[in-house]
Amino acid sequence: MVTAASEILHIRRPLRSRRIRGFTMGLLPFSEKDSPTNSNTAFDAEPKRDIPVSSPSDSPTRRTGRGPLVALALLGVLLALAAIGCDADAPQSTFGVHGPVAREQLLLFNVLLWTMVAVFVLVEGALLYAAIRYRRKPGDPLPPQTHGHTPLEIAWTIVPTILILGLGIWSVIVLFKLEPGEAVALARAEGKEPLHVEAIGHQWWWEFRYEDANPDLEGQELITTANEMRIPVDRPVIMTLKSDDVIHSFWIPKLAGKQDVVPTRNNQMWFLAEDVGMYYGQCAEFCGTAHAQMKFRVHALPDVEYRAWVDGWGGELAEPMSAEASAGQLVFLGDGQCVTCHTVGSADIVNEVGDGVQLARMKTFIAYTEWLQKSGDERLADVRAGEEPPTAFAAPNLTDLGARTTIGAGLVDLNRETLRQWLRNPDDIKPGNRMSELAAIYQTRLDHRADLTEDQLSDLVEYLMAQK
Ligand code: HEC
Numbered sequence: 001m002v003t004a005a006s007e008i009l010h011i012r013r014p015l016r017s018r019r020i021r022g023f024t025m026g027l028l029p030f031s032e033k034d035s036p037t038n039s040n041t042a043f044d045a046e047p048k049r050d051i052p053v054s055s056p057s058d059s060p061t062r063r064t065g066r067g068p069l070v071a072l073a074l075l076g077v078l079l080a081l082a083a084i085g086c087d088a089d090a091p092q093s094t095f096g097v098h099g100p101v102a103r104e105q106l107l108l109f110n111v112l113l114w115t116m117v118a119v120f121v122l123v124e125g126a127l128l129y130a131a132i133r134y135r136r137k138p139g140d141p142l143p144p145q146t147h148g149h150t151p152l153e154i155a156w157t158i159v160p161t162i163l164i165l166g167l168g169i170w171s172v173i174v175l176f177k178l179e180p181g182e183a184v185a186l187a188r189a190e191g192k193e194p195l196h197v198e199a200i201g202h203q204w205w206w207e208f209r210y211e212d213a214n215p216d217l218e219g220q221e222l223i224t225t226a227n228e229m230r231i232p233v234d235r236p237v238i239m240t241l242k243s244d245d246v247i248h249s250f251w252i253p254k255l256a257g258k259q260d261v262v263p264t265r266n267n268q269m270w271f272l273a274e275d276v277g278m279y280y281g282q283c284a285e286f287c288g289t290a291h292a293q294m295k296f297r298v299h300a301l302p303d304v305e306y307r308a309w310v311d312g313w314g315g316e317l318a319e320p321m322s323a324e325a326s327a328g329q330l331v332f333l334g335d336g337q338c339v340t341c342h343t344v345g346s347a348d349i350v351n352e353v354g355d356g357v358q359l360a361r362m363k364t365f366i367a368y369t370e371w372l373q374k375s376g377d378e379r380l381a382d383v384r385a386g387e388e389p390p391t392a393f394a395a396p397n398l399t400d401l402g403a404r405t406t407i408g409a410g411l412v413d414l415n416r417e418t419l420r421q422w423l424r425n426p427d428d429i430k431p432g433n434r435m436s437e438l439a440a441i442y443q444t445r446l447d448h449r450a451d452l453t454e455d456q457l458s459d460l461v462e463y464l465m466a467q468k
Protein backbone atom coordinates (compact mmCIF):
# COMPACT_ATOMS: atom_id res chain seq x y z
CA MET A 1 0.00 0.00 0.00
CA VAL A 2 2.85 2.35 0.87
CA THR A 3 4.63 1.61 -2.38
CA ALA A 4 1.49 2.17 -4.41
CA ALA A 5 0.74 5.45 -2.68
CA SER A 6 4.20 6.82 -3.22
CA GLU A 7 3.99 5.81 -6.89
CA ILE A 8 0.79 7.78 -7.25
CA LEU A 9 2.25 10.80 -5.52
CA HIS A 10 5.25 10.72 -7.91
CA ILE A 11 7.73 10.53 -5.12
CA ARG A 12 10.15 8.16 -6.74
CA ARG A 13 10.98 10.45 -9.59
CA PRO A 14 14.10 8.81 -11.03
CA LEU A 15 12.40 5.44 -11.38
CA ARG A 16 9.38 6.94 -13.02
CA SER A 17 11.25 9.00 -15.55
CA ARG A 18 13.29 6.04 -16.60
CA ARG A 19 10.21 3.97 -17.25
CA ILE A 20 8.66 6.64 -19.37
CA ARG A 21 11.82 7.02 -21.32
CA GLY A 22 12.00 3.32 -22.10
CA PHE A 23 8.38 3.42 -23.24
CA THR A 24 8.94 6.42 -25.51
CA MET A 25 11.83 4.64 -27.13
CA GLY A 26 9.63 1.94 -28.50
CA LEU A 27 7.22 4.40 -30.07
CA LEU A 28 9.42 7.02 -31.61
CA PRO A 29 10.70 6.46 -35.14
CA PHE A 30 14.09 7.86 -34.25
CA SER A 31 16.53 6.57 -31.68
CA GLU A 32 16.94 8.09 -28.29
CA LYS A 33 20.24 9.58 -29.45
CA ASP A 34 18.63 11.64 -32.21
CA SER A 35 15.92 12.98 -29.97
CA PRO A 36 16.28 16.75 -29.97
CA THR A 37 14.91 17.13 -26.48
CA ASN A 38 16.90 14.37 -24.96
CA SER A 39 19.78 15.29 -22.70
CA ASN A 40 20.45 11.75 -21.55
CA THR A 41 22.41 9.83 -24.09
CA ALA A 42 22.70 6.43 -22.51
CA PHE A 43 19.32 4.74 -22.39
CA ASP A 44 20.09 2.68 -19.32
CA ALA A 45 21.93 5.32 -17.39
CA GLU A 46 20.45 6.19 -14.03
CA PRO A 47 19.66 9.91 -14.29
CA LYS A 48 21.41 11.93 -11.66
CA ARG A 49 19.15 13.52 -9.15
CA ASP A 50 20.44 17.05 -9.52
CA ILE A 51 19.95 17.12 -13.29
CA PRO A 52 16.39 18.02 -14.24
CA VAL A 53 15.02 14.90 -15.79
CA SER A 54 12.30 16.41 -17.89
CA SER A 55 12.69 19.09 -20.50
CA PRO A 56 10.71 22.33 -19.99
CA SER A 57 8.24 21.41 -22.68
CA ASP A 58 6.95 18.34 -20.84
CA SER A 59 6.25 19.79 -17.43
CA PRO A 60 2.45 20.17 -17.59
CA THR A 61 2.26 20.71 -13.83
CA ARG A 62 3.86 24.09 -14.12
CA ARG A 63 1.52 25.39 -16.80
CA THR A 64 -1.65 24.11 -15.18
CA GLY A 65 -0.52 25.10 -11.72
CA ARG A 66 -3.78 26.97 -11.14
CA GLY A 67 -5.89 24.07 -12.36
CA PRO A 68 -6.49 22.47 -8.98
CA LEU A 69 -7.33 25.85 -7.47
CA VAL A 70 -9.88 26.60 -10.17
CA ALA A 71 -11.35 23.13 -9.76
CA LEU A 72 -11.59 23.64 -6.01
CA ALA A 73 -13.27 27.02 -6.46
CA LEU A 74 -15.76 25.49 -8.91
CA LEU A 75 -16.46 22.67 -6.49
CA GLY A 76 -17.07 25.25 -3.76
CA VAL A 77 -19.55 27.14 -5.93
CA LEU A 78 -21.34 23.91 -6.83
CA LEU A 79 -21.54 22.86 -3.18
CA ALA A 80 -22.86 26.29 -2.22
CA LEU A 81 -25.50 26.04 -4.96
CA ALA A 82 -26.42 22.55 -3.78
CA ALA A 83 -26.68 23.84 -0.22
CA ILE A 84 -29.25 26.42 -1.33
CA GLY A 85 -31.40 23.45 -2.31
CA CYS A 86 -31.34 22.34 1.34
CA ASP A 87 -33.41 25.33 2.47
CA ALA A 88 -36.36 23.61 4.10
CA ASP A 89 -38.64 26.58 3.39
CA ALA A 90 -38.10 26.46 -0.39
CA PRO A 91 -41.41 25.65 -2.15
CA GLN A 92 -40.33 22.21 -3.34
CA SER A 93 -37.79 21.28 -0.69
CA THR A 94 -37.78 17.68 0.49
CA PHE A 95 -36.21 18.92 3.73
CA GLY A 96 -39.32 20.79 4.84
CA VAL A 97 -41.56 17.80 5.51
CA HIS A 98 -45.25 18.15 6.42
CA GLY A 99 -46.35 14.55 6.71
CA PRO A 100 -45.33 11.10 7.96
CA VAL A 101 -44.41 9.66 4.56
CA ALA A 102 -42.08 12.50 3.62
CA ARG A 103 -40.62 12.40 7.13
CA GLU A 104 -39.86 8.69 6.88
CA GLN A 105 -38.23 9.21 3.49
CA LEU A 106 -36.18 12.13 4.82
CA LEU A 107 -34.99 10.09 7.79
CA LEU A 108 -33.89 7.27 5.49
CA PHE A 109 -32.09 9.79 3.30
CA ASN A 110 -30.32 11.42 6.23
CA VAL A 111 -29.18 8.18 7.83
CA LEU A 112 -27.92 6.79 4.49
CA LEU A 113 -26.17 10.07 3.67
CA TRP A 114 -24.42 10.57 6.99
CA THR A 115 -23.40 6.91 7.29
CA MET A 116 -21.81 7.17 3.85
CA VAL A 117 -20.14 10.45 4.78
CA ALA A 118 -18.66 8.82 7.89
CA VAL A 119 -17.38 5.85 5.85
CA PHE A 120 -15.93 8.20 3.24
CA VAL A 121 -14.13 10.36 5.79
CA LEU A 122 -12.72 7.34 7.66
CA VAL A 123 -11.45 5.53 4.56
CA GLU A 124 -10.12 8.59 2.72
CA GLY A 125 -8.63 9.92 5.95
CA ALA A 126 -6.76 6.67 6.59
CA LEU A 127 -5.55 6.65 2.99
CA LEU A 128 -4.26 10.21 3.07
CA TYR A 129 -2.69 9.76 6.49
CA ALA A 130 -0.80 6.64 5.39
CA ALA A 131 0.30 8.20 2.12
CA ILE A 132 1.71 11.28 3.76
CA ARG A 133 2.98 9.92 7.06
CA TYR A 134 4.74 6.87 5.61
CA ARG A 135 5.89 8.20 2.28
CA ARG A 136 9.38 7.19 1.21
CA LYS A 137 12.06 9.78 1.86
CA PRO A 138 15.24 10.05 -0.20
CA GLY A 139 17.65 7.36 0.84
CA ASP A 140 15.05 5.18 2.57
CA PRO A 141 15.40 1.49 1.86
CA LEU A 142 12.45 -0.47 0.45
CA PRO A 143 9.98 -1.10 3.30
CA PRO A 144 9.27 -4.72 4.33
CA GLN A 145 6.68 -6.15 1.93
CA THR A 146 3.55 -7.60 3.55
CA HIS A 147 1.12 -9.91 1.79
CA GLY A 148 -2.28 -9.97 3.41
CA HIS A 149 -3.29 -9.27 6.99
CA THR A 150 -6.02 -11.67 8.01
CA PRO A 151 -7.56 -9.84 11.00
CA LEU A 152 -7.66 -6.57 9.02
CA GLU A 153 -9.25 -8.21 5.99
CA ILE A 154 -11.87 -9.95 8.09
CA ALA A 155 -12.65 -6.65 9.78
CA TRP A 156 -13.07 -4.68 6.58
CA THR A 157 -15.28 -7.38 5.12
CA ILE A 158 -17.52 -7.79 8.12
CA VAL A 159 -18.05 -4.15 9.03
CA PRO A 160 -19.33 -3.06 5.57
CA THR A 161 -21.45 -6.20 5.33
CA ILE A 162 -23.17 -5.37 8.61
CA LEU A 163 -23.62 -1.75 7.51
CA ILE A 164 -25.05 -2.63 4.11
CA LEU A 165 -27.31 -5.34 5.51
CA GLY A 166 -28.60 -3.03 8.25
CA LEU A 167 -29.33 -0.15 5.90
CA GLY A 168 -30.76 -2.53 3.29
CA ILE A 169 -33.16 -4.19 5.70
CA TRP A 170 -34.26 -0.86 7.11
CA SER A 171 -34.86 0.49 3.54
CA VAL A 172 -37.13 -2.47 2.85
CA ILE A 173 -39.03 -1.82 6.11
CA VAL A 174 -39.54 1.81 5.04
CA LEU A 175 -40.73 0.59 1.62
CA PHE A 176 -43.42 -1.47 3.33
CA LYS A 177 -44.53 1.56 5.32
CA LEU A 178 -45.18 3.33 2.01
CA GLU A 179 -47.74 0.68 1.04
CA PRO A 180 -51.41 1.77 1.17
CA GLY A 181 -52.14 -0.77 3.93
CA GLU A 182 -50.27 1.49 6.31
CA ALA A 183 -52.60 4.37 5.40
CA VAL A 184 -55.69 2.26 6.06
CA ALA A 185 -54.35 1.20 9.46
CA LEU A 186 -53.44 4.76 10.35
CA ALA A 187 -56.88 6.11 9.38
CA ARG A 188 -58.83 3.37 11.15
CA ALA A 189 -56.79 3.89 14.32
CA GLU A 190 -58.44 7.30 14.46
CA GLY A 191 -61.87 6.06 13.43
CA LYS A 192 -61.65 7.48 9.91
CA GLU A 193 -61.45 6.07 6.42
CA PRO A 194 -58.61 7.00 4.07
CA LEU A 195 -59.50 9.12 1.05
CA HIS A 196 -58.94 7.49 -2.35
CA VAL A 197 -57.91 9.70 -5.25
CA GLU A 198 -56.78 8.69 -8.72
CA ALA A 199 -54.17 10.81 -10.44
CA ILE A 200 -53.93 10.41 -14.18
CA GLY A 201 -50.86 11.80 -15.91
CA HIS A 202 -51.42 13.39 -19.32
CA GLN A 203 -49.10 15.17 -21.66
CA TRP A 204 -48.86 17.73 -19.91
CA TRP A 205 -51.30 18.10 -17.07
CA TRP A 206 -52.80 16.10 -14.21
CA GLU A 207 -56.30 14.77 -13.90
CA PHE A 208 -57.70 13.90 -10.44
CA ARG A 209 -60.66 11.59 -9.93
CA TYR A 210 -62.46 11.07 -6.67
CA GLU A 211 -64.60 7.97 -6.58
CA ASP A 212 -65.78 8.67 -3.10
CA ALA A 213 -64.91 12.22 -2.24
CA ASN A 214 -66.19 11.99 1.30
CA PRO A 215 -65.80 8.45 2.63
CA ASP A 216 -67.30 9.43 6.01
CA LEU A 217 -70.66 10.19 4.40
CA GLU A 218 -73.09 7.81 2.73
CA GLY A 219 -73.10 7.48 -1.03
CA GLN A 220 -70.61 8.09 -3.77
CA GLU A 221 -69.42 11.52 -4.68
CA LEU A 222 -67.79 11.50 -8.09
CA ILE A 223 -65.47 14.38 -8.78
CA THR A 224 -63.11 14.97 -11.70
CA THR A 225 -60.80 17.92 -11.47
CA ALA A 226 -57.41 18.92 -12.82
CA ASN A 227 -54.05 20.24 -11.71
CA GLU A 228 -55.22 21.14 -8.22
CA MET A 229 -56.39 18.53 -5.78
CA ARG A 230 -58.12 19.25 -2.52
CA ILE A 231 -57.74 16.99 0.49
CA PRO A 232 -58.75 17.15 4.12
CA VAL A 233 -55.86 17.77 6.49
CA ASP A 234 -54.79 14.90 8.78
CA ARG A 235 -56.50 12.19 6.78
CA PRO A 236 -54.41 9.60 4.90
CA VAL A 237 -54.86 9.87 1.12
CA ILE A 238 -54.28 6.79 -1.02
CA MET A 239 -53.34 7.67 -4.58
CA THR A 240 -53.82 5.34 -7.54
CA LEU A 241 -51.58 6.51 -10.36
CA LYS A 242 -52.52 5.98 -13.99
CA SER A 243 -51.46 7.27 -17.38
CA ASP A 244 -53.01 7.03 -20.79
CA ASP A 245 -50.04 8.23 -22.74
CA VAL A 246 -46.44 8.02 -21.52
CA ILE A 247 -44.63 7.45 -18.21
CA HIS A 248 -44.91 10.32 -15.72
CA SER A 249 -43.91 10.55 -12.08
CA PHE A 250 -46.02 11.85 -9.21
CA TRP A 251 -44.16 13.93 -6.66
CA ILE A 252 -45.21 16.29 -3.88
CA PRO A 253 -41.81 17.04 -2.35
CA LYS A 254 -43.09 18.11 1.08
CA LEU A 255 -45.60 15.28 1.41
CA ALA A 256 -44.37 12.23 -0.50
CA GLY A 257 -42.88 10.80 -3.61
CA LYS A 258 -41.79 10.01 -6.13
CA GLN A 259 -43.81 7.23 -7.70
CA ASP A 260 -43.84 6.39 -11.40
CA VAL A 261 -47.08 6.73 -13.34
CA VAL A 262 -46.99 3.97 -15.94
CA PRO A 263 -49.52 3.27 -18.73
CA THR A 264 -51.41 -0.03 -18.23
CA ARG A 265 -50.39 -0.17 -14.56
CA ASN A 266 -52.11 1.11 -11.44
CA ASN A 267 -49.36 2.15 -9.06
CA GLN A 268 -50.25 3.16 -5.55
CA MET A 269 -48.80 5.42 -2.92
CA TRP A 270 -50.14 7.37 0.05
CA PHE A 271 -49.47 10.51 2.00
CA LEU A 272 -50.95 12.61 4.75
CA ALA A 273 -50.74 16.38 5.17
CA GLU A 274 -50.32 17.33 8.82
CA ASP A 275 -50.68 21.05 8.20
CA VAL A 276 -53.29 23.09 6.39
CA GLY A 277 -51.74 24.74 3.37
CA MET A 278 -50.82 24.53 -0.28
CA TYR A 279 -48.18 22.08 -1.42
CA TYR A 280 -46.46 22.11 -4.79
CA GLY A 281 -46.29 19.01 -6.93
CA GLN A 282 -44.43 18.28 -10.10
CA CYS A 283 -44.08 15.61 -12.76
CA ALA A 284 -40.68 14.10 -12.08
CA GLU A 285 -40.15 11.94 -15.16
CA PHE A 286 -39.28 13.45 -18.52
CA CYS A 287 -42.44 13.03 -20.58
CA GLY A 288 -42.07 15.23 -23.66
CA THR A 289 -42.04 18.87 -24.78
CA ALA A 290 -43.85 20.52 -21.88
CA HIS A 291 -42.70 18.09 -19.17
CA ALA A 292 -41.22 20.90 -17.05
CA GLN A 293 -44.60 22.66 -17.16
CA MET A 294 -46.51 19.75 -15.74
CA LYS A 295 -47.01 20.97 -12.22
CA PHE A 296 -49.87 20.63 -9.78
CA ARG A 297 -50.99 21.80 -6.39
CA VAL A 298 -52.35 20.05 -3.33
CA HIS A 299 -54.61 22.12 -1.09
CA ALA A 300 -54.84 20.59 2.37
CA LEU A 301 -58.01 22.04 3.90
CA PRO A 302 -59.61 21.89 7.33
CA ASP A 303 -62.26 19.19 7.30
CA VAL A 304 -65.21 21.62 7.13
CA GLU A 305 -63.78 23.49 4.16
CA TYR A 306 -63.03 20.25 2.38
CA ARG A 307 -66.61 19.07 2.92
CA ALA A 308 -67.93 22.39 1.65
CA TRP A 309 -65.89 21.99 -1.53
CA VAL A 310 -67.16 18.45 -2.04
CA ASP A 311 -70.78 19.40 -1.40
CA GLY A 312 -70.65 22.46 -3.61
CA TRP A 313 -68.89 20.71 -6.47
CA GLY A 314 -70.86 20.28 -9.72
CA GLY A 315 -74.58 20.71 -10.23
CA GLU A 316 -76.15 24.13 -10.01
CA LEU A 317 -73.92 27.17 -9.63
CA ALA A 318 -74.10 28.92 -6.27
CA GLU A 319 -74.68 32.30 -7.95
CA PRO A 320 -76.71 32.85 -11.14
CA MET A 321 -74.58 33.60 -14.20
CA SER A 322 -74.25 37.14 -15.56
CA ALA A 323 -75.46 37.90 -19.08
CA GLU A 324 -71.87 37.86 -20.31
CA ALA A 325 -71.21 34.50 -18.69
CA SER A 326 -74.34 33.07 -20.28
CA ALA A 327 -73.14 34.34 -23.65
CA GLY A 328 -69.82 32.67 -22.85
CA GLN A 329 -71.58 29.39 -22.25
CA LEU A 330 -73.00 29.54 -25.77
CA VAL A 331 -69.49 30.09 -27.17
CA PHE A 332 -68.27 27.19 -25.06
CA LEU A 333 -70.92 24.89 -26.50
CA GLY A 334 -70.98 26.40 -30.01
CA ASP A 335 -68.34 28.37 -31.91
CA GLY A 336 -65.54 27.55 -29.47
CA GLN A 337 -66.22 23.79 -29.64
CA CYS A 338 -64.72 23.64 -26.17
CA VAL A 339 -67.26 21.04 -25.13
CA THR A 340 -65.77 18.48 -27.54
CA CYS A 341 -62.92 18.12 -25.05
CA HIS A 342 -63.87 19.79 -21.76
CA THR A 343 -66.58 18.90 -19.24
CA VAL A 344 -68.23 21.53 -17.06
CA GLY A 345 -70.66 20.85 -14.23
CA SER A 346 -70.16 17.12 -13.71
CA ALA A 347 -67.52 14.44 -13.37
CA ASP A 348 -65.94 13.11 -16.56
CA ILE A 349 -67.51 9.99 -17.98
CA VAL A 350 -64.37 8.01 -17.13
CA ASN A 351 -65.27 8.35 -13.49
CA GLU A 352 -68.37 6.29 -14.06
CA VAL A 353 -67.24 3.92 -16.77
CA GLY A 354 -63.64 3.42 -15.63
CA ASP A 355 -60.86 1.51 -17.27
CA GLY A 356 -62.57 0.85 -20.61
CA VAL A 357 -62.50 4.54 -21.41
CA GLN A 358 -58.96 4.70 -20.10
CA LEU A 359 -57.91 2.01 -22.57
CA ALA A 360 -59.70 3.74 -25.44
CA ARG A 361 -57.86 6.96 -24.61
CA MET A 362 -54.56 5.14 -24.68
CA LYS A 363 -55.31 3.67 -28.10
CA THR A 364 -56.26 7.12 -29.37
CA PHE A 365 -52.97 8.45 -28.11
CA ILE A 366 -50.96 5.68 -29.77
CA ALA A 367 -52.77 6.06 -33.10
CA TYR A 368 -52.30 9.79 -33.03
CA THR A 369 -48.58 9.73 -32.18
CA GLU A 370 -48.01 7.15 -34.91
CA TRP A 371 -49.86 9.38 -37.36
CA LEU A 372 -47.59 12.29 -36.38
CA GLN A 373 -44.64 10.27 -37.71
CA LYS A 374 -45.98 10.67 -41.24
CA SER A 375 -44.69 13.49 -43.44
CA GLY A 376 -46.54 16.81 -43.46
CA ASP A 377 -47.84 16.20 -47.00
CA GLU A 378 -49.19 12.80 -46.13
CA ARG A 379 -50.94 14.19 -43.06
CA LEU A 380 -52.45 17.02 -45.07
CA ALA A 381 -53.74 14.49 -47.58
CA ASP A 382 -55.25 12.45 -44.75
CA VAL A 383 -56.98 15.51 -43.30
CA ARG A 384 -58.42 16.46 -46.73
CA ALA A 385 -59.69 12.93 -47.19
CA GLY A 386 -61.14 12.99 -43.66
CA GLU A 387 -58.90 10.10 -42.64
CA GLU A 388 -56.94 11.62 -39.79
CA PRO A 389 -57.08 9.63 -36.54
CA PRO A 390 -59.60 10.70 -33.91
CA THR A 391 -58.22 13.38 -31.62
CA ALA A 392 -60.75 13.11 -28.82
CA PHE A 393 -58.20 13.45 -26.06
CA ALA A 394 -58.76 13.94 -22.40
CA ALA A 395 -58.84 17.56 -21.28
CA PRO A 396 -58.96 19.18 -17.85
CA ASN A 397 -62.40 19.17 -16.25
CA LEU A 398 -63.41 22.81 -15.80
CA THR A 399 -66.22 22.40 -13.25
CA ASP A 400 -64.37 24.20 -10.46
CA LEU A 401 -62.03 26.28 -12.60
CA GLY A 402 -63.12 29.55 -10.98
CA ALA A 403 -62.07 28.16 -7.59
CA ARG A 404 -58.61 27.18 -8.76
CA THR A 405 -55.47 29.26 -8.39
CA THR A 406 -53.63 28.42 -11.63
CA ILE A 407 -54.04 27.49 -15.28
CA GLY A 408 -51.85 25.64 -17.74
CA ALA A 409 -51.07 22.89 -15.20
CA GLY A 410 -49.84 25.09 -12.39
CA LEU A 411 -47.96 27.32 -14.79
CA VAL A 412 -49.44 30.79 -14.23
CA ASP A 413 -51.75 32.28 -11.63
CA LEU A 414 -55.38 32.25 -12.66
CA ASN A 415 -56.99 35.64 -13.24
CA ARG A 416 -59.01 37.26 -16.00
CA GLU A 417 -55.90 38.42 -17.89
CA THR A 418 -54.05 35.11 -17.88
CA LEU A 419 -57.22 33.17 -18.71
CA ARG A 420 -57.90 35.45 -21.66
CA GLN A 421 -54.32 35.07 -22.84
CA TRP A 422 -54.63 31.29 -22.54
CA LEU A 423 -57.85 31.22 -24.55
CA ARG A 424 -56.54 33.59 -27.22
CA ASN A 425 -53.45 31.47 -27.74
CA PRO A 426 -52.39 28.79 -25.22
CA ASP A 427 -48.97 28.67 -26.91
CA ASP A 428 -48.19 32.12 -25.49
CA ILE A 429 -48.27 30.61 -22.00
CA LYS A 430 -47.32 27.00 -22.60
CA PRO A 431 -45.54 26.08 -25.83
CA GLY A 432 -46.26 22.53 -26.95
CA ASN A 433 -49.63 22.19 -25.20
CA ARG A 434 -52.15 19.77 -26.68
CA MET A 435 -55.06 22.23 -26.60
CA SER A 436 -53.77 24.47 -29.38
CA GLU A 437 -52.30 21.47 -31.17
CA LEU A 438 -55.65 19.70 -31.40
CA ALA A 439 -58.58 22.11 -31.07
CA ALA A 440 -59.99 23.16 -34.45
CA ILE A 441 -60.33 26.85 -33.55
CA TYR A 442 -56.56 27.11 -33.15
CA GLN A 443 -55.86 25.57 -36.54
CA THR A 444 -57.15 28.33 -38.81
CA ARG A 445 -54.07 30.56 -38.46
CA LEU A 446 -50.38 29.72 -38.66
CA ASP A 447 -49.65 31.34 -35.30
CA HIS A 448 -52.35 29.20 -33.61
CA ARG A 449 -54.44 32.19 -32.51
CA ALA A 450 -58.02 31.38 -31.65
CA ASP A 451 -60.61 31.92 -34.36
CA LEU A 452 -62.78 33.89 -31.90
CA THR A 453 -63.60 37.58 -31.52
CA GLU A 454 -62.40 39.61 -28.53
CA ASP A 455 -66.01 39.77 -27.31
CA GLN A 456 -66.34 36.02 -27.48
CA LEU A 457 -63.12 35.69 -25.50
CA SER A 458 -64.43 38.08 -22.82
CA ASP A 459 -67.66 36.13 -22.54
CA LEU A 460 -65.75 32.84 -22.25
CA VAL A 461 -63.60 34.31 -19.48
CA GLU A 462 -66.72 35.37 -17.54
CA TYR A 463 -68.30 31.95 -18.03
CA LEU A 464 -65.24 30.04 -16.83
CA MET A 465 -64.55 32.35 -13.87
CA ALA A 466 -68.14 31.74 -12.72
CA GLN A 467 -67.48 27.99 -12.42
CA LYS A 468 -66.95 27.45 -8.74
C1 HEC B 1 -58.90 19.26 -28.53
C2 HEC B 1 -59.37 19.34 -27.20
C3 HEC B 1 -59.60 20.74 -26.59
C4 HEC B 1 -60.43 21.71 -27.00
C5 HEC B 1 -61.37 21.70 -28.21
C6 HEC B 1 -60.30 22.78 -26.05
N1 HEC B 1 -59.39 22.45 -25.09
FE1 HEC B 1 -58.95 23.51 -23.43
N2 HEC B 1 -57.54 22.17 -22.94
C7 HEC B 1 -57.26 21.02 -23.62
C8 HEC B 1 -56.11 20.39 -23.04
C9 HEC B 1 -55.48 19.09 -23.50
C10 HEC B 1 -55.70 21.22 -21.99
C11 HEC B 1 -54.49 21.01 -21.06
C12 HEC B 1 -53.34 21.77 -21.65
C13 HEC B 1 -52.11 21.74 -20.81
O1 HEC B 1 -52.17 22.24 -19.66
O2 HEC B 1 -51.09 21.26 -21.28
C14 HEC B 1 -56.62 22.33 -21.94
C15 HEC B 1 -56.58 23.35 -21.00
C16 HEC B 1 -57.57 24.31 -20.85
C17 HEC B 1 -57.65 25.23 -19.75
C18 HEC B 1 -56.69 25.31 -18.55
C19 HEC B 1 -57.12 24.33 -17.51
C20 HEC B 1 -56.13 24.17 -16.41
O3 HEC B 1 -56.53 23.78 -15.31
O4 HEC B 1 -54.93 24.34 -16.61
C21 HEC B 1 -58.74 26.00 -19.97
C22 HEC B 1 -59.25 27.11 -19.08
C23 HEC B 1 -59.32 25.56 -21.22
N3 HEC B 1 -58.57 24.52 -21.71
C24 HEC B 1 -60.44 26.12 -21.80
C25 HEC B 1 -60.89 25.83 -23.09
C26 HEC B 1 -61.89 26.56 -23.79
C27 HEC B 1 -62.65 27.76 -23.24
C28 HEC B 1 -62.01 25.98 -25.01
C29 HEC B 1 -62.88 26.42 -26.16
C30 HEC B 1 -62.56 27.72 -26.71
C31 HEC B 1 -61.11 24.86 -25.05
N4 HEC B 1 -60.43 24.80 -23.88
C32 HEC B 1 -61.00 23.97 -26.11
C33 HEC B 1 -57.97 20.50 -24.68
C34 HEC B 1 -58.93 21.21 -25.39
Ligand SMILES: [Cu+2]
Pocket residue numbers: 201202204247248249283284285286287291294
Ligand atom coordinates in the same frame (compact mmCIF):
# COMPACT_ATOMS: atom_id res chain seq x y z
CU1 LIG C 1 -45.14 14.13 -17.05
